[in-house]
Amino acid sequence: xxxxxxxxxxxxxxxxxxxxxxxxxxxxxxxxxxxxxxxxxxxxxxxxxxxxxxxxxxxxxxxxxxxxxxxxxxxxxxxxxxxxxxxxxxxxxxxxxxxxxxxxxxxxxxxxxxxxxxxxxxxxxxxxxxxxxxxxxxxxxxxxxxxxxxxxxxxxxxxxxxxxxxxxxxxxxxxxxxxxxxxxxxxxxxxxxxxxxxxxxxxxxxxxxxxxxxxxxxxxxxxxxxxxxxxxxxxxxxxxxxxxxxxxxxxxxxxxxxxxxxxxxxxxxxxxxxxxxxxxxxxxxxxxxxxxxxxxxxxxxxxxxxxxxxxxxxxxxxxxxxxxxxxxxxxxxxxxxxxxxxxxxxxxxxxxxxxxxxxxxxxxxxxxxxxxxxxxxxxxxxxxxxxxxxxxxxxxxxxxxxxxxxxxxxxxxxxxxxx
Amino acid sequence: xxxxxxxxxxxxxxxxxxxxxxxxxxxxxxxxxxxxxxxxxxxxxxxxxxxxxxxxxxxxxxxxxxxxxxxxxxxxxxxxxxxxxxxxxxxxxxxxxxxxxxxxxxxxxxxxxxxxxxxxxxxxxxxxxxxxxxxxxxxxxxxxxxxxxxxxxxxxxxxxxxxx
Ligand code: SF4
Numbered sequence: 001x002x003x004x005x006x007x008x009x010x011x012x013x014x015x016x017x018x019x020x021x022x023x024x025x026x027x028x029x030x031x032x033x034x035x036x037x038x039x040x041x042x043x044x045x046x047x048x049x050x051x052x053x054x055x056x057x058x059x060x061x062x063x064x065x066x067x068x069x070x071x072x073x074x075x076x077x078x079x080x081x082x083x084x085x086x087x088x089x090x091x092x093x094x095x096x097x098x099x100x101x102x103x104x105x106x107x108x109x110x111x112x113x114x115x116x117x118x119x120x121x122x123x124x125x126x127x128x129x130x131x132x133x134x135x136x137x138x139x140x141x142x143x144x145x146x147x148x149x150x151x152x153x154x155x156x157x158x159x160x161x162x163x164x165x166x167x168x169x170x171x172x173x174x175x176x177x178x179x180x181x182x183x184x185x186x187x188x189x190x191x192x193x194x195x196x197x198x199x200x201x202x203x204x205x206x207x208x209x210x211x212x213x214x215x216x217x218x219x220x221x222x223x224x225x226x227x228x229x230x231x232x233x234x235x236x237x238x239x240x241x242x243x244x245x246x247x248x249x250x251x252x253x254x255x256x257x258x259x260x261x262x263x264x265x266x267x268x269x270x271x272x273x274x275x276x277x278x279x280x281x282x283x284x285x286x287x288x289x290x291x292x293x294x295x296x297x298x299x300x301x302x303x304x305x306x307x308x309x310x311x312x313x314x315x316x317x318x319x320x321x322x323x324x325x326x327x328x329x330x331x332x333x334x335x336x337x338x339x340x341x342x343x344x345x346x347x348x349x350x351x352x353x354x355x356x357x358x359x360x361x362x363x364x365x366x367x368x369x370x371x372x373x374x375x376x377x378x379x380x381x382x383x384x385x386x387x388x389x390x391x392x393x394x395x396x397x398x399x400x401x402x403x404x405x406x407x408x409x410x411x412x413x414x415x416x417x418x419x
Numbered sequence: 420x421x422x423x424x425x426x427x428x429x430x431x432x433x434x435x436x437x438x439x440x441x442x443x444x445x446x447x448x449x450x451x452x453x454x455x456x457x458x459x460x461x462x463x464x465x466x467x468x469x470x471x472x473x474x475x476x477x478x479x480x481x482x483x484x485x486x487x488x489x490x491x492x493x494x495x496x497x498x499x500x501x502x503x504x505x506x507x508x509x510x511x512x513x514x515x516x517x518x519x520x521x522x523x524x525x526x527x528x529x530x531x532x533x534x535x536x537x538x539x540x541x542x543x544x545x546x547x548x549x550x551x552x553x554x555x556x557x558x559x560x561x562x563x564x565x566x567x568x569x570x571x572x573x574x575x576x577x578x579x580x581x582x583x
Binding site: 042067068073076154 | 459569575
């Protein structure tokens, strides 16, 4: 039977020769990720599983405290402490503050996620790793607890939607704009329960960083996972990160897709998602006059060195608007260090931005940049839900690092091409 | 048999609305329940009666994987959630922790706040007691039913490990 990449990877992990959409399988997982918020609930559930004393394989379990760390208050410190103790007791992979980064920036960088794998994570943006030609999806804490014990997860095989980007990027268009454009058209539930397979010339020309950004946000269209074919760029990226082996799967030419959608790159300009849904997108030429109080550049969506380079390129030698607070959050310690070596940190500080240690921080409304009532923020993150970043009347506008940096300079939503 | 008052919510109710990120460093469900749906309706928690049922439109529970979202609803006393579609992580979390959910196409327009609803979890028959109209929920796949029959995924995993 002809199969898609997603179907082949799921079949291989379920020990089956073929699977079809809608089928429920028990699949072996290659890696189980949890952050401190999902881990704290999973630890409780794990303790309730009769007969579970040890985890199935400590080398396939990774725990990363990144949401409320470095701890923002006593409550978070207690959570982090319990999670740390569990990780140490079971000898799992664990990244402490100082070594940790935002989970979905850190795992690809560390070579822990590789083509052909099946990875689950107690975080909805686990889908990020699909950029590397694998199946990765978010699950809940009970799923994590059970996967810790059994090394398995139950999954429903998703139908696959094929999305082709035809043509080449216009200036200042990035993977972030392409995924916002797609979500704007599909809606926040347009790909519900489905896999999205990206293809076309517009995808081939993207850097791995941009593909990670795109895969990161497929959940914002309701998808289970997003997947990209492995090419020379993928292999170079993975080989630079690890010498562990990996398997390349490709979709059969006659595989069945639930739907094929084609977008023309000529129609795509930089995008902004207005409050309060990621699907509420407008092209930058039509955003009007929107003054901004805060800009955040970082997160698992756009906290990579490539993102910081773009922002620094626009900010170099300039000062941000006097009414704007601009918060830059490198995704990992390595990104931080690279930004330092390349002089980007100096550019940011000279431009009067603040640079934070890696953390989810404001993205999840935790700390490091919470919004007051009525405040507006342009953010390179992935969600602009009501109250996500602070007060219930605050507003979040999602955009690329280029649009965010241009906005920081202008004090209102701005087109980087018009500076 | 589940029977209670109806709480009508719209579409795309996300997990940040169900329980805001700022509370996610709390892990006690009873404590979390004090803030349930706070950013959607600050009065919800004061007026909601344990045993009431949420009827929502498409894509209920979209957004984060936080299992505290269904746990909070459960702790607040939500007896069940009925919607045309659920976001997939929320859906599996409900199966895994035992918050009853029912998928019924076009259900949202037939219910209003303050009506009464009854649900037979065994058959998936849902009745708007106030209007007398009945609906049939989509049946659960056999495997999910097995998890629910075992009392949730944790109990099911215990059986797999031969624990007693
Ligand atoms: S950066 Fe934001 S979206 Fe990404 S893992 Fe952290 S909280 Fe979640």
